Each structure stands twice: as structure tokens, then as C-alpha cells.
Amino acid sequence: MKMPTSNITFGKTGSSIKVIPVDEVSLEARAASLATRSIKTSSKKAALHLTIRCIDLTTLEGADTPEKVASLCQKAKRPDPSNHDVPSVAAVCVYPEMVHHAVEATRNSKVKVASVAGAFPSGLSTIEARTADISDAVKRGADEIDIVLNRSAFLSGDEQRAFEEIVASKDACGEAHLKVILEVGELGSYDKIRQASMLAMAAGADFIKTSTGKIPQASSLPRVLCMAEAVRDFAYQTNISVGIKAAGGIRTAKQAWHYLVVIGETLGSEWLNPEMFRIGASGLLNDVLLQLNRLDSGSYSGPDYVTVD
Amino acid sequence: MAGKIPIAKTYKLFIDGAFPRSESGRTFSVNNSEGELIANVSQASRKDFREAVRAARSAQSPWASRTAYNRGQILYRVAEMLESRKPEFLELLKSIGVNNRVATREIEDSIQRLVWYAGWSDKYSQLLGSVNPVSGPYFNFTVPEPTGVVGIIAPTEPAMLGFISRIAPAIVSGNTVVVVSEAQSSLTSVTIAEVLVTSDVPAGVVNILTGDQTDLLPWMVGHLDVNAVDISGISPKTDLTHLEEVASNVKRVVSRSVDEESLELISDFLEMKTVWHPIGR
Amino acid sequence: MANSNSKDGSDLEDFGIEYASAIESTSLVTIKDKYGLFIDGEFVSSSSGKSFETLDPSTENSLSVVTEASSEDVDRAVRAARASYEKYWKKMPGTDRARYLFRIARHLQERAREFAVLETLDGGKPIKESRDVDLPLAAAHFFYHAGWADKLEYAFPQRKLEPHGVVGQIIPWNFPLLMAAWKLAPALACGNTVVLKPAETTPLTALLLAEVIRDVDLPPGVINIVTGAGATGSAIVEHPEVNKLAFTGSTEVGKLIQRSAVKRNLPLTLELGGKAPHVIFEDAALDQAIEGVINGIFFNQGHVCCAGSRLLVQESIADNFIDRLQKRIELLRVGNPLDKNTDIGAINSKAQLERIDQLVKAGIEEGAEVFKPSCSLPENGYWYPPTVLTGVQQSHRVAREEIFGPVLVVQTFRTPEEALEKANNTPYGLSAGIWTEKGSLIHWMAERLRAGVIWANTFNKFDPASPFGGYKESGFGREGGMQGLGAYLKNSGGRS
Incomplete structure (x- = not known):
């Protein structure tokens, strides 16, 4: 893959994927226009519930402890202890070292355990070390593995290597789902986001994900729109449906439903479920709960009325 | 007169760089100020007009595609060629009753006018066009472009300066023209055609129909492949109701005093094109 | 097609892409008798x-x-x-x-x-x-x-x-x-x-x-x-x-x-009036081009003199592009103009509705194929669904006359010269659109299109500082x- 518009053949699959260029201004205008969608009343409640169901509740701190993870898992299973209507989140997302604690804490629930792996967040260790890391996380019980695209290889023109590493990572995942983090904030243009999306999907990603959350430039509505258009195009070209995970900087319920609108109006309602769409976040859940309280009670809630975990 | 019998010039039409007779076979006579016959001049018909428009149309896009610099050089070349034929034009103007002083001045002014417009060829765009500060991430600019094929009713007076004053601002920007020139002024017009043909002006850029403006006006304003009409030279007795048919294809109508010289005259034969393009990565 | 009138609300477990009606209040408007x-x-x-x-x-x-x-x-x-x-x-x-x-x-x-x-x-x-x-x-x-x-x-x-x-x-x-x-x-x-x-x-x-x-x-x-x-x-x-x-x-x-x-x-x-060509080259940013085409013809129900009403698609991508375009049209929301989520409102008058209908029928009679999305329209009022006519030839009435409604006619071309020839083959000359990632082709086309406003890789943009008008x-x-x-x-x- 050299030029954004060229037909490219990826590695051993031998399949040829066309990568279509992206116009930044039109893309951003479309995202801004979708952000004016008005979500009211019953739609708002449905959107809030769906948001919760799509959350990967995340803690990726060096200071994470088994207790911290256990607390997160409790919140994941029962976001609002006072209201049984509120669904559990999709998954918790932790470091490999914390996976077995998370597996323990989510036993007998629908909440999945996702683990970042493979020299997260840079990806810059040997591929052998990275696949070993992935295998280890899977062995510890992770259902889903979040790895990073090798931006060093991708941006220096060695797309083939970036591609092959994802293929190897996918092998290492076995049954676990593979999410490939593109770290869109480092790619420099929507054309590169589109290329990276197509490359990751062609290499076997089950999900493509925006960001690690470790750099300030993270997920944004137009970036996710760009990825959603790539997913739509990939499905069009190959008949394979790939999921999307938006992560980093998503803190409010309103932001979250803008993402739902972008996904729904680009990919259709088949993508509006936790199998195909995730939001990686930590603080978002509480804002969603505040909004739900407001809808149920009719008055505005406050931070003391949702749990801090 | 001593010596050989002089050879009189046959004044014919000027279409697509050639000098055909009218397909109608008709002529009209032009007399000098003493009432003596100077010449029989071809009288253009509506079919000649049609041919002239056809020639003008096929010449238009190539002419407009020339560089502005090149069009300027060609207009300057016309001035040079006029300069070299000053005595001939002086005699011609005198023969139709212009006195020596006025005629000399008219020729000088005509040459100067061509030089003036020649110099405009690569400048008017910079004055009339613009880069527009729109509210959004777009590069937005406006450029003037030639209107296309222009029909011109040439003023009968001043015959030479009127003709030059009307065609120069139209062709400098890349329009092509079909000029109707009547009565005595047709002699200078056809003689100017001889200048044009030796001045690198491509065939079809200027087409000249000698004849009766009242005959040809309806065909000019009604022709769907004429984009603009310049009626500056229209006779004051002409009924403007004849102009209604300009609406058949929404022609631009230009009416100015016959011998003015200005940038506005260039813009009379221009369209403004605005182009938008996003600015992004 | 999502229809914002059809359903007041949605299944709580299925957000889908239905939006509950979000009607702009009319309380701040006082209309005199x-x-x-x-x-x-x-x-x-x-x-x-x-x-x-x-x-x-x-x-x-x-x-x-x-x-x-x-x-x-x-x-x-x-x-x-x-x-x-x-x-x-x-x-x-x-x-x-x-x-x-x-x-x-x-x-x-x-x-x-x-x-x-x-x-x-x-x-x-x-x-x-x-x-x-x-x-x-x-x-x-x-x-x-x-x-x-x-x-x-x-x-x-x-x-x-x-x-x-x-x-x-x-x-x-x-x-x-x-x-x-x-x-x-x-x-x-x-x-x-x-x-x-x-x-x-x-x-x-x-x-x-x-x-x-x-x-x-x-x-x-x-x-x-x-x-x-x-x-x-x-x-x-x-x-x-x-x-x-x-x-x-x-x-x-x-x-x-x-x-x-x-x-x-x-x-x-x-x-x-206008009958603007909207030209899509095979190397275009196609997802944005589709949005541009949608905006070009369905903005304001197509009641726009500069609407991109003639789509000219390069033949190499035509089937693909039209397929994607039709899928996109299915997502347009036709209905109550006061609903903040409505994309396409009502046709302005009965007379205009009749004119649109008559021209589309003429197009079908001349051999065009018609695509209309699976949407329901409100019972009262004047409505016309977003419509695409394919298989349209240059000589068809719908390719030459201004429809002034949400109706797009589609033609194909093989080369830039052919695109230009078809684009300029109209008595109108108000606007034109070009989509390609090749800069020199944009300028080549923009210079030759006989229209007063050229939108390259965008469409229907307006600004008081930007001159607007026709050839x-x-x-x-x-x-x-x-x-x-x-x-x-x-x-x-x-x-x-």
C-alpha cells in the first residue's frame, strides 16, 4: 500500500482492497451535521441504555490494584445499584496483570474482560514479545485483546510489516476478539486513518479502535466517522463486518449519543449493539447515570447521587 | 489621369479569415462626399451572419485558451500594422468626407486604443477578479472569463475609431466577434480586416459583415449561439422593440458611447466565475 | 427509510436509528390573521x-x-x-x-x-x-x-x-x-x-x-x-x-x-434557472462525494436553482457509486419540517408538486429507471420522495429541463472530455460540481465548465463575500x- 487510492494486496490473504481517499472538510462538515441530531424523550432513554451496554469500562493506570479492579467490575455489573433496569456494561478493560482479578470479579455476569496487550501503548517491542504478551492475557482469561497498530512501521512506509504483525497478533488471540488501536491522533490525516483502518481490517481485526487514551489527541466524531466509512467500505468490498471502538476523551452522555448517531447513520442499526460498537471510557458512565436519573425523576441530579468507583 | 487605369478594390465580407462575397450576391454602393461611387460593397445576408457566427464560435475557445500575454501581443501587432498603413486609412477617411486633421487624429487614436487594450490583456483579471474571504475552510476565488461570441453593431461614425473601440475590449479577453458595419464605415471596416489578417489574429476571431444593420439586427439578437450583443453603434432611429429577441437565450446587452476607452468596456464582455475548494489535509 | 413521523419513540432496548420526534416550538412566532x-x-x-x-x-x-x-x-x-x-x-x-x-x-x-x-x-x-x-x-x-x-x-x-x-x-x-x-x-x-x-x-x-x-x-x-x-x-x-x-x-x-x-x-x-452537472471522477473521495451529491440535490427539497441535478459519474465506478448512493438515500428522513431531525421537508406548493411529478413521469416514459426509497409520506400536505433516475440520456427531457425538486438524474462518462462535453451541453450555466483528488484535473474542469459557480470537492456552499450568478x-x-x-x-x- 503506497498511495491512498491504489489497489493493494495484503500479505498472505492475497485479497485486494481498494483504499478510497478522504476529504477532510466535507468529512468534518458531515460529522458536525450529524451532531445536530436531536435526541429527545424515549430516544434519549434508549440511547443512554445503549451507551451503557456498549461501554468498555476502563482502568489503565500504573497504580491499578486488585481492589481497584474489583470495584470497577462491580460498577460494570451493576452501574446503578438502586435501579435494576440499568443494564451492565459490555466489558471491563484492564492491563494483562489485572486480567485474572477482573475475570474473578465478573464471573457469572455478562460483562466481558478485555485486556490491552502487546507493549501497550507504543507497541514498540519485538513482535515475539508482543504476541507472548497477548497469549498470556488470553491464558489469564481475557475475552478480548486490545493491541496497538505499529505506527512506527505504518508511518515509515512499512505497511506490510504493520499488517503482518496484526496477522500474528490475531493468531495469538486464538478465540479472543482482537481490537486494533490505530491511535488516530498520531496518524496526521484522515487519509491515513482510512488506510490504517483498511489495513487493520484486512489483517483480521474484529474491531478497529481509535485511541489508547494515553495521548491528548484521541477519539473525535469526525475520526470515528472516517473509521465508520472505512468499515462500511470494507463490508461493501469483502462482506465482512468489523466493529468500531471509540475511546479517549468521551466523558458526557451527549458526546456518546453523537457517536451512536454517527455509527447508526453511517453503518445502520446492525452496528448499534455491543457486538459491533464499543465506547472505551471511565468517567462517561456516571454522566449517563445522571442523565438517566434526570429522565426518570424529571429533575436534575447531582454527582453525590451516583457512585464513585 | 496619366498612366494606367487604376485597379479598384472589391470590398467583400470577412468571415473565418477569408474574404467571401455575400452568398446572396447582393451589394450596396458607397459614394464619396461628392456623390461619386467609391465601391460596390458586399451586402451580407442572414446566411452570411449564420456562417460568421459559426466561425466565431469555433474560434472562441482556442482564442480564449491563448495566454493573455499572447493575446496582448497580437493586439499590439494589429496596432503596428495599422501604423504602417496610415496613408491608406487617411485617404480612405478623406474619401468619405473626414477632413485631413480629424482623420489624422482618428487614425492616431485608433492605433493608441489598440495599444492601450493590448496592455490590458494580462491585467484586467487582477483588477476584476478576487480571492474571497468566505466563512469556512474554503479557498474561494473569482475570475473573469470571456462571455463567448459577441455580436456588434459597429458605429458608423467615427468609422475607424468606432470600429476599433468596439472590437478591442471584446477580443482582448478572449471573446470572438461578429461585427455588422454599414454604409460608408464599411470601407474602413473591411480595410481593417486586411490589417487583421496580416496581424496574427486567428481566423474567426473577428468577422465582419458589411450590410444593413436593420436587416441583420433581428438575426443577431435572435441567434441562440450569440452570447452578447453590443448595440452601441445602433442607429438612433432603430426601434428598440427589435431587441426583444435578446431574451431568447438571455443575451447580455451592451450599450456604451461609441468611442470611449475604459476597463468597464472590457468587463462588459466578461462573466465572473467563482470557484470553491476545501482547504484540508 | 427512517421516517420521523412514523413512530413516536423507539424500543428501549433498540435505539436503532429512529429518533423520537423533536419538534421545534412555534410559540415564539406570532402570525397575524x-x-x-x-x-x-x-x-x-x-x-x-x-x-x-x-x-x-x-x-x-x-x-x-x-x-x-x-x-x-x-x-x-x-x-x-x-x-x-x-x-x-x-x-x-x-x-x-x-x-x-x-x-x-x-x-x-x-x-x-x-x-x-x-x-x-x-x-x-x-x-x-x-x-x-x-x-x-x-x-x-x-x-x-x-x-x-x-x-x-x-x-x-x-x-x-x-x-x-x-x-x-x-x-x-x-x-x-x-x-x-x-x-x-x-x-x-x-x-x-x-x-x-x-x-x-x-x-x-x-x-x-x-x-x-x-x-x-x-x-x-x-x-x-x-x-x-x-x-x-x-x-x-x-x-x-x-x-x-x-x-x-x-x-x-x-x-x-x-x-x-x-x-x-x-x-x-x-x-x-439551472441544471447543474455534478461530475464524479473515479479517484474521488467517494464517501464525501456521496454526501456532496445528497446535499447537492436534496438540500431544500431540490428547490435550488444551483442544485446538482445532473449526476455525471465515471463509468468505471458508476454501479458501485449509485448502489452506495441509493443506500444512503434510504437513510434520509422525510417528514414534518419542524422536526429538528428532518432532512427533507415539504414541496413548496401544489403547482410545484405537480410539475415534479409530471417531469418524472415523462422521464420514465422516455426510458429512465426510477429509484425511490421505501419511505412513507405524510397524508396531508405536498410531498415528494427523494428520487433517482438512472439510464437517462442527454436527449431526455429530465436531463435538459429544470425539475426544481428532489429528483436526481444520472448519466455516465468515460473521459474528462466526455464529462465536460455533457456537462456543458445545456442552455443553463449557473453552477457545476467536480469531485476528484487530482488538483490539475479540478482546474482543467473548472476552467472549461461554462458556469458561474464551480464547487470542487464540495457543493451548495454560499457566502456573502463570494459572487454568485450564472452564465x-x-x-x-x-x-x-x-x-x-x-x-x-x-x-x-x-x-x-
Whole structure:
């Protein structure tokens, strides 16, 4: 893959994927226009519930402890202890070292355990070390593995290597789902986001994900729109449906439903479920709960009325 | 007169760089100020007009595609060629009753006018066009472009300066023209055609129909492949109701005093094109 | 197709892409039972006592009764404009004219939501368009031209500039307030006084503008607004005391006006119809191109003179592109114009609906294939679904005539030369669109397309600083930008 518009053949699959260029201004205008969608009343409640169901509740701190993870898992299973209507989140997302604690804490629930792996967040260790890391996380019980695209290889023109590493990572995942983090904030243009999306999907990603959350430039509505258009195009070209995970900087319920609108109006309602769409976040859940309280009670809630975990 | 019998010039039409007779076979006579016959001049018909428009149309896009610099050089070349034929034009103007002083001045002014417009060829765009500060991430600019094929009713007076004053601002920007020139002024017009043909002006850029403006006006304003009409030279007795048919294809109508010289005259034969393009990565 | 009217709410466990209705409140709009003519700073009744109803095209409910101006009323308006020109406007320094225009701009911004709701009620366009496009642009036009009022000599140096005097302006129903702004702002900035006629199906925002004009203390008679249909328009066109005419509307009516004006050597500018080619090359940013095509033809129900109504797709990607386009059209939301999520509102009038329907039927008879999405339309009101006609040949009526509705005709091409030839093969020349990632091809096309506005990798963008107007039968004169001022000044060199 050299030029954004060229037909490219990826590695051993031998399949040829066309990568279509992206116009930044039109893309951003479309995202801004979708952000004016008005979500009211019953739609708002449905959107809030769906948001919760799509959350990967995340803690990726060096200071994470088994207790911290256990607390997160409790919140994941029962976001609002006072209201049984509120669904559990999709998954918790932790470091490999914390996976077995998370597996323990989510036993007998629908909440999945996702683990970042493979020299997260840079990806810059040997591929052998990275696949070993992935295998280890899977062995510890992770259902889903979040790895990073090798931006060093991708941006220096060695797309083939970036591609092959994802293929190897996918092998290492076995049954676990593979999410490939593109770290869109480092790619420099929507054309590169589109290329990276197509490359990751062609290499076997089950999900493509925006960001690690470790750099300030993270997920944004137009970036996710760009990825959603790539997913739509990939499905069009190959008949394979790939999921999307938006992560980093998503803190409010309103932001979250803008993402739902972008996904729904680009990919259709088949993508509006936790199998195909995730939001990686930590603080978002509480804002969603505040909004739900407001809808149920009719008055505005406050931070003391949702749990801090 | 001593010596050989002089050879009189046959004044014919000027279409697509050639000098055909009218397909109608008709002529009209032009007399000098003493009432003596100077010449029989071809009288253009509506079919000649049609041919002239056809020639003008096929010449238009190539002419407009020339560089502005090149069009300027060609207009300057016309001035040079006029300069070299000053005595001939002086005699011609005198023969139709212009006195020596006025005629000399008219020729000088005509040459100067061509030089003036020649110099405009690569400048008017910079004055009339613009880069527009729109509210959004777009590069937005406006450029003037030639209107296309222009029909011109040439003023009968001043015959030479009127003709030059009307065609120069139209062709400098890349329009092509079909000029109707009547009565005595047709002699200078056809003689100017001889200048044009030796001045690198491509065939079809200027087409000249000698004849009766009242005959040809309806065909000019009604022709769907004429984009603009310049009626500056229209006779004051002409009924403007004849102009209604300009609406058949929404022609631009230009009416100015016959011998003015200005940038506005260039813009009379221009369209403004605005182009938008996003600015992004 | 999602239909915002079809379902009030959604399954709680399935957000889907249904949105519960989100209706913009109409409470801040007060519509009077009856409106007079706005002449010499006051609302007055007609000499004839005639009036007509204006409808909400999305429900066919009557909104109000509007006065029909007779030729005596038009005469009164022209005399008021003349008197005002002599008494106030001609003498007023540009700096003061500017201040009035700035004031109008500010009032429009302050009352934007009210104007937007009224525009949507009277015209049927989606509230998100009247709110996000019509109103901000209308205010921007006054703001932009305000700044010119005392700087005209910088735009046209070395000329003896002079206003025309009384200007007659006739505007269409597709962007009622915005077109009023496009007309009024430059005319006033250049020192003219005005008699303006809004379209008979959409007079209400112009009449609300009359309130603003009063509120900003504009001297009486500087702007006069006369409502009515064709006869009222004719009275303006034929009035001997009108010094300049400006018209936006159909090419058919524009030609009639030119016939009348040319006989009197009356300055005239025309912004008429179009049949814009929208050219998609195989290397384009196709996802954005699809959005561009959607916006190009379905913006304002396709009631746009510069709409991208002729899609020209490179044959190598045509099937793919049309397939994707049709999938995208399925997602458009047709319905209540006041719903903030509505993409396509009501057709402006019964007459226009019939014209669209008739032309599409003609297209089908000539062999075009028709695509309409699986949407249901409201029972009352005037509606037409977004429609795509494929298999259209250059000779078909639908490829040549302006439909002025949400109907896209599709043709293909193989080479840039062929695209250009087909694109230019029309008597119109208002606008054109190009989508390609190749910069030199953009300029090659932009230089050769015979149209006044070229949108490359975008479409239907407007700005007061950007001149707008047509080539060929799409009219002459420009609106917006420095070049647009020329229409309202003598000796400017601009086409007026």
C-alpha cells in the first residue's frame, strides 16, 4: 500500500482492497451535521441504555490494584445499584496483570474482560514479545485483546510489516476478539486513518479502535466517522463486518449519543449493539447515570447521587 | 489621369479569415462626399451572419485558451500594422468626407486604443477578479472569463475609431466577434480586416459583415449561439422593440458611447466565475 | 427509510436509528390573521381590497391572509421609494447607511429562531436548514454589505459612482428571507431605495422583516414590500419610475422581464434557472462525494436553482457509486419540517408538486429507471420522495429541463472530455460540481465548465463575500462579493 487510492494486496490473504481517499472538510462538515441530531424523550432513554451496554469500562493506570479492579467490575455489573433496569456494561478493560482479578470479579455476569496487550501503548517491542504478551492475557482469561497498530512501521512506509504483525497478533488471540488501536491522533490525516483502518481490517481485526487514551489527541466524531466509512467500505468490498471502538476523551452522555448517531447513520442499526460498537471510557458512565436519573425523576441530579468507583 | 487605369478594390465580407462575397450576391454602393461611387460593397445576408457566427464560435475557445500575454501581443501587432498603413486609412477617411486633421487624429487614436487594450490583456483579471474571504475552510476565488461570441453593431461614425473601440475590449479577453458595419464605415471596416489578417489574429476571431444593420439586427439578437450583443453603434432611429429577441437565450446587452476607452468596456464582455475548494489535509 | 413521523419513540432496548420526534416550538412566532402591504414605513391595505391565503405546505393549513398589491399599490410603493430616495437615502452618508444595515443584521441574529420557524412554516423547508443556513446567511449578507456602504469608491476606483435610484426586486419562494437579504443588502449599501416583491407562496418572513425594518428606524420608504403574484410583479417591471430591476426566479419569467427591460434600456440583473452537472471522477473521495451529491440535490427539497441535478459519474465506478448512493438515500428522513431531525421537508406548493411529478413521469416514459426509497409520506400536505433516475440520456427531457425538486438524474462518462462535453451541453450555466483528488484535473474542469459557480470537492456552499450568478440562460449579474455591488451602481463597470 503506497498511495491512498491504489489497489493493494495484503500479505498472505492475497485479497485486494481498494483504499478510497478522504476529504477532510466535507468529512468534518458531515460529522458536525450529524451532531445536530436531536435526541429527545424515549430516544434519549434508549440511547443512554445503549451507551451503557456498549461501554468498555476502563482502568489503565500504573497504580491499578486488585481492589481497584474489583470495584470497577462491580460498577460494570451493576452501574446503578438502586435501579435494576440499568443494564451492565459490555466489558471491563484492564492491563494483562489485572486480567485474572477482573475475570474473578465478573464471573457469572455478562460483562466481558478485555485486556490491552502487546507493549501497550507504543507497541514498540519485538513482535515475539508482543504476541507472548497477548497469549498470556488470553491464558489469564481475557475475552478480548486490545493491541496497538505499529505506527512506527505504518508511518515509515512499512505497511506490510504493520499488517503482518496484526496477522500474528490475531493468531495469538486464538478465540479472543482482537481490537486494533490505530491511535488516530498520531496518524496526521484522515487519509491515513482510512488506510490504517483498511489495513487493520484486512489483517483480521474484529474491531478497529481509535485511541489508547494515553495521548491528548484521541477519539473525535469526525475520526470515528472516517473509521465508520472505512468499515462500511470494507463490508461493501469483502462482506465482512468489523466493529468500531471509540475511546479517549468521551466523558458526557451527549458526546456518546453523537457517536451512536454517527455509527447508526453511517453503518445502520446492525452496528448499534455491543457486538459491533464499543465506547472505551471511565468517567462517561456516571454522566449517563445522571442523565438517566434526570429522565426518570424529571429533575436534575447531582454527582453525590451516583457512585464513585 | 496619366498612366494606367487604376485597379479598384472589391470590398467583400470577412468571415473565418477569408474574404467571401455575400452568398446572396447582393451589394450596396458607397459614394464619396461628392456623390461619386467609391465601391460596390458586399451586402451580407442572414446566411452570411449564420456562417460568421459559426466561425466565431469555433474560434472562441482556442482564442480564449491563448495566454493573455499572447493575446496582448497580437493586439499590439494589429496596432503596428495599422501604423504602417496610415496613408491608406487617411485617404480612405478623406474619401468619405473626414477632413485631413480629424482623420489624422482618428487614425492616431485608433492605433493608441489598440495599444492601450493590448496592455490590458494580462491585467484586467487582477483588477476584476478576487480571492474571497468566505466563512469556512474554503479557498474561494473569482475570475473573469470571456462571455463567448459577441455580436456588434459597429458605429458608423467615427468609422475607424468606432470600429476599433468596439472590437478591442471584446477580443482582448478572449471573446470572438461578429461585427455588422454599414454604409460608408464599411470601407474602413473591411480595410481593417486586411490589417487583421496580416496581424496574427486567428481566423474567426473577428468577422465582419458589411450590410444593413436593420436587416441583420433581428438575426443577431435572435441567434441562440450569440452570447452578447453590443448595440452601441445602433442607429438612433432603430426601434428598440427589435431587441426583444435578446431574451431568447438571455443575451447580455451592451450599450456604451461609441468611442470611449475604459476597463468597464472590457468587463462588459466578461462573466465572473467563482470557484470553491476545501482547504484540508 | 427512517421516517420521523412514523413512530413516536423507539424500543428501549433498540435505539436503532429512529429518533423520537423533536419538534421545534412555534410559540415564539406570532402570525397575524391578515397582513397589509409595507409601503412608506407602514402596513397599508390595497386599493383593490384583494387578498390571498398563504399555506403551510406540510399540512395545507392556511397560515394567514396576505394583501395582493394592485398596480396602483405598486405605484404608491414606487412613489414612496422615490420620495425616500430624494429626501433621505441619496443624501445620507455611506457611514450612516452602513449603520442601518448593521442594525438589520443584528436584529436578524437576535430574532433568528423566530424567523427560522416562520420560514419553515410558510415554505416547508426543514427547520435545520432554515436555522443553520437561511438565517445565518441572511444576517451575514446584511453584515457584509453594511461594511461596503462607505467604501464603494475602493471597489470601483476612478468612476463616477451613483446609485440607480428606485430598484424593483422580485424574489422566489425557495429561500424567501435569504433572497430578500441578497437583494436588499447590496441595493441599500449602494444607496438605492427598493420596492421588493416576495413570492406569493412565501410572503411571511419578508413581512416579518418589515417589522425589523420599522424597529431599526430605517427611514420610511427606503424599503417597500408589496405582496402578490405575477400581476404585481408585472406592475413593478413595467413601472416607468423604476430605475433598475433585479429578478431571481425561473428562466421563463426572466426572459419576459428582459423583453420588457431591453426595450427601455433599463438596467437589469437576472438570476435564473439551472441544471447543474455534478461530475464524479473515479479517484474521488467517494464517501464525501456521496454526501456532496445528497446535499447537492436534496438540500431544500431540490428547490435550488444551483442544485446538482445532473449526476455525471465515471463509468468505471458508476454501479458501485449509485448502489452506495441509493443506500444512503434510504437513510434520509422525510417528514414534518419542524422536526429538528428532518432532512427533507415539504414541496413548496401544489403547482410545484405537480410539475415534479409530471417531469418524472415523462422521464420514465422516455426510458429512465426510477429509484425511490421505501419511505412513507405524510397524508396531508405536498410531498415528494427523494428520487433517482438512472439510464437517462442527454436527449431526455429530465436531463435538459429544470425539475426544481428532489429528483436526481444520472448519466455516465468515460473521459474528462466526455464529462465536460455533457456537462456543458445545456442552455443553463449557473453552477457545476467536480469531485476528484487530482488538483490539475479540478482546474482543467473548472476552467472549461461554462458556469458561474464551480464547487470542487464540495457543493451548495454560499457566502456573502463570494459572487454568485450564472452564465448563459442562467442569467447575468452577480450577487455577493465586490463584483455583486456593480449591479446597484451606475458607472461601476459591473453588469447592471
